[in-house]
Amino acid sequence: MVELAPKSPLAGLVPVTVGRMTLTEVDLGRLTSVAPYRGRDEGLSEALKAAHGIAAPEPGRVTGRVAARASGRDEACAIWFGQRMFLLAGADPDPALAQYAALSDQSDGWACARIQGRGATQVLARLTPIDLRPAAFRRGHTARTELQHMAASITRLGEDDYLILVFRALAGTLVQDVRQAMQGVAARGGG
Amino acid sequence: MRITCPICGERDRREFYYVGDAVALERPDADAPPEAWHGYIHLRDNPCGVTRDLWYHEQGCAAWLVVTRNTATHEVLGVALASDEKGEAR
Ligand SMILES: [Zn+2]
Numbered sequence: 696m697v698e699l700a701p702k703s704p705l706a707g708l709v710p711v712t713v714g715r716m717t718l719t720e721v722d723l724g725r726l727t728s729v730a731p732y733r734g735r736d737e738g739l740s741e742a743l744k745a746a747h748g749i750a751a752p753e754p755g756r757v758t759g760r761v762a763a764r765a766s767g768r769d770e771a772c773a774i775w776f777g778q779r780m781f782l783l784a785g786a787d788p789d790p791a792l793a794q795y796a797a798l799s800d801q802s803d804g805w806a807c808a809r810i811q812g813r814g815a816t817q818v819l820a821r822l823t824p825i826d827l828r829p830a831a832f833r834r835g836h837t838a839r840t841e842l843q844h845m846a847a848s849i850t851r852l853g854e855d856d857y858l859i860l861v862f863r864a865l866a867g868t869l870v871q872d873v874r875q876a877m878q879g880v881a882a883r884g885g886g
Numbered sequence: 887m888r889i890t891c892p893i894c895g896e897r898d899r900r901e902f903y904y905v906g907d908a909v910a911l912e913r914p915d916a917d918a919p920p921e922a923w924h925g926y927i928h929l930r931d932n933p934c935g936v937t938r939d940l941w942y943h944e945q946g947c948a949a950w951l952v953v954t955r956n957t958a959t960h961e962v963l964g965v966a967l968a969s970d971e972k973g974e975a976r
Pocket of ligand 1: 895
């Protein structure tokens with residue numbers, strides 16, 4: 696019988712360190728997309744609170760402690776993930792949620808990375824068209840947007856600290872593009 | 887050009903996919919006369935001025951949008967969720 700060894704999406708690709716910036720892999724645990732049925736939003740949020748201790752996030756926001764989860768803490772958080780959808784991370788979804796929303800396991804679908812360190816904001820500014828200024832994109836804000844040409848989820852965890860999700864198949868491209876931008880920022884004395 | 891998605895806020899044009907005239911929301915009934923289907927499928931105005939288009943926030947929240955804009959000035963006059971414009975029908 697063949698023994699299959701699990702391999703994380705960014706295994707062998709990270710960490711990448713350039714100047715004071717690091718790109719690392721994050722283990723968010725179980726990932727489940729949660730898409731509420733029409734008229735079931737309130738019930739869903741209540742069920743989510745009862746089962747996992749967090750509310751359903753509003754568009755562009757997160758609930759729970761995403762930075763703690765990204766740092767390896769075993770707790771659940773939710774990241775808004777698109778129109779009428781969010782991503783439940785770090786918990787096996789309570790079966791009761793299925794009354795209120797379509798649940799889909801995405802655990803193996805996403806490469807989850809974190810870029811940290813002075814210059815990280817400048818790196819992302821080279822790759823995404825969203826407004827990253829602190830007044831517009833605060834800690835706990837999240838966006839579905841473009842990263843270079845990839846569809847991405849970007850969440851701000853701190854001043855120069857971001858969580859980035861892209862499709863697992865794009866893991867290599869993600870690391871290549873972010874590394875290149877890190878080198879560009881560092882070369883100009885920004886990192 | 888920037889489009890203000892009702893869900894995501896103001897975003898760069900590159901995040902959106904242009905779909906075409908918002909007439910696509912006015913699908914005729916299945917038993918409508920052939921002229922209605924001919925108009926729906928083939929006939930489009932080419933306005934110099936205000937027009938309504940369908941756009942898709944492909945690299946964002948994945949919402950379908952109705953964008954009202956001016957083809958002469960490139961001004962974007964309004965953006966609405968297609969689901970709000972169309973309601974729950976169909
Ligand atoms: Zn949007």
